[in-house]
Amino acid sequence: MEVKSAVQLVNQLQYKPGWTIEAEDNTKRFEGTVTVKFVFPAYHSERNFAEEGYPRFTEGSWAEFRIIVADCDDAELYRRVLGKIMEIELHEAREFLRVLPTYWAPFHPHRVDGMKRWGDSEGDLSYGIV
Template sequence: METESAIELVDDVIYKPGWTFTARDHSKRFEGTIVVHVDYPARNSNRDQAQDGYPEQITTYAEFPLVVKDCTDEDLYAALLEMIMSIEEHEAREFLRVRPTHWAPFHPHRADGMHRWAVRHDKNDLLGDLQFGIA
């Protein structure tokens, strides 16, 4: 698939309300590659917000590189769904907390939480958690 075609297909994707998908060409750095940027609504998951049910709404994002050179349309959509599942998993790990301290055992923004999750999933690195940010 041409990168321009992949970018157009990504830009037409719809998921949940407030989620937007944009792609940019990354082939000057890596042949046949795009970067998919996903903005999505979330709640502030900081520990101090847990007691009150996470009242603060925020917008956050994640970015994923994707080699599209040998992709079909179906391959591209499957890769996007994997990205979505990664985002949903990331958010779930932030919000799983334990009373009374509201400790988050698998929090993806804490080195110990990243490590606990990686060990359980036979991952050798923690880089997957580093593609999330706050817009």
């Protein structure tokens, strides 16, 4: 697929309310690729907010990924974008799964012990999620 076509197709995608998905040409850095940025609403997942039901919210969380599109048709492009959405959702799920009564998060993706328990590769911080 042409990068220009991929950018147009990705920029027509819609996901959950409050989410934006934007693609741009990334061929100056990596041949046949686009950068896809997701901006989405999210609750602050800090442990001290867990008992209160996570009352703090942000609309400015984001993640950015590079996707190879040179070998895609439209369905494969959409599958790759959805795969990145699933990575974001998995990341969030790992932050919010808590064990009562302490509200410990056994797989928290921002903590070394959580990364190890989940089985992340050593030193792999592949999520561009903020």
